[in-house]
Amino acid sequence: MKLPKKVVIKEVGPRDGLQNEKVQIETSDKVSFINLLSDTGLSYIEVTSFVHPKWIPQLSDAFEVMQQIKRQQDVTYAALIPNMQGLERALQVGIDEANVFMSASESHNKNNINKTIVDTYPVLNEVVRHAKQQQLTVRGYVSTVLGCPYEGDVSPQQVLDVVHRLFDMGVDEISLGDTIGVGVPNEVERLLEVLLKSYKPHQFAMHFHDTRGTAIANIIKSMEMGITIFDSAVGGLGGCPYAKGASGNVATEDVLYTLNKMGITTNVSLERLLQAAQYIEHKINRTVNSKQMAILRGED
């Protein structure tokens, strides 16, 4: 099978993970958590979100977290940016990359950011333009690329339409999210076949949730299609607040086990990553959902 030699893991636990945890984590604990992640060899951490605290109270300390973490030179510290107000706050404290987001399906977009898809473009466009003027790179998230909790199936063409618009705005990379974790490998293949007619594999990251146990299989099919960037969350933290049972980004440690065993380089230390998982598990006060952590606990 055709596999990449090297893969980049983008850790989204502090943002996509913690924004969906019920327990409010202390700012200092988030900072310690991110500092632990910075010591694993990860080259990319999505730290927080500059969304209005009214929408995501769990991340209302975005500014303080960003300010207090110990930044390492070879790590990109990114944040989710919903609009110009968010970007301005983020620029005050300094971020390496601005991440904009929208959905491929109309009703999820409406539920998630309270706008139609068409009305979302100008908002994102403004953020992208200003971020670029500030020499930031910009990542675009497209949610529900393999299924929507309200509409069901989402076609590759729907995804392509949004992808076109985001790349036209100047977004550097697009992360394609199976937000509710319904996708299977032949659907991943079908989607990527369509997108890779217009774009190169390195322009995309894949963002899988393991809701139905298919995330690792989807990552492997994506690698076979040439994709080399994958989002994951330590401890399998997080999910989608608008879709029942949809929680759980694929766990970084489970991705790492698989990639290591397949002989694919990531430069991330599984041992150190598990330490970060143990740290956050203690803070969120529940058992995290990953296979490697279950083995560590000696579960039968």
Place this chain on the structure above:
Amino acid sequence: MKLPKKVVIKEVGPRDGLQNEKVQIETSDKVSFINLLSDTGLSYIEVTSFVHPKWIPQLSDAFEVMQQIKRQQDVTYAALIPNMQGLERALQVGIDEANVFMSASESHNKNNINKTIVDTYPVLNEVVRHAKQQQLTVRGYVSTVLGCPYEGDVSPQQVLDVVHRLFDMGVDEISLGDTIGVGVPNEVERLLEVLLKSYKPHQFAMHFHDTRGTAIANIIKSMEMGITIFDSAVGGLGGCPYAKGASGNVATEDVLYTLNKMGITTNVSLERLLQAAQYIEHKINRTVNSKQMAILRGED
């Protein structure tokens, strides 16, 4: 991607699952459980094991279970047979298929059946010969095909040696087990490439444990290599009593979700299978380990 149109799921929960559960299940509950499974559309159920009760007390009621289940005409009811004494008991009550077993790695074989690999062959040979004389089909299990808890890596050549011997004995089908759930898709591919030089895909089943989250990915790679028979256990029951953290056959309901979504026919009703999972979950008195059951419980 090249996929089969139809896949056969062989349900091993009542045997491989329950033999590793700590709770002793009542005989009548096992019978009800198997009867529920018979109503799902499954064409194959491994009911029990005629191993000496000293070794597996959980299945000491093998005879009674086999006797009391309601057999459906289009379902194969198989049982694990370690030796001639086991076969004789099984023949008294009547089984459709006799399943013999051994390991690809010397030390796991020694720990599991207290014999060297070489000393195991004559025992299995006698069982296979007698079973065939009684018009039974025979299935051979080869354990630890992708790794051994004592020896680590197991080479495709080691597996091939055992496979040769079993097919030479007259075994009809061989189930290749990743007993401790360490394998990844490129290892599956490497193994099958070697075996399929000498044999046809339909001669093999794959038996994955989801210990490290790679089972579904391994099933998909196996299908791409032409394999169309997969073992699984409802609720992800079971595991390997000699390897810490190795428990958990891949859950039948998770396999089923994936196959259904990929458009591959199994004839098994997911809805009815989940009813069987709920039934046994109640009896074993712990939460079963499958994604579909977590969704059913509405877990976040």
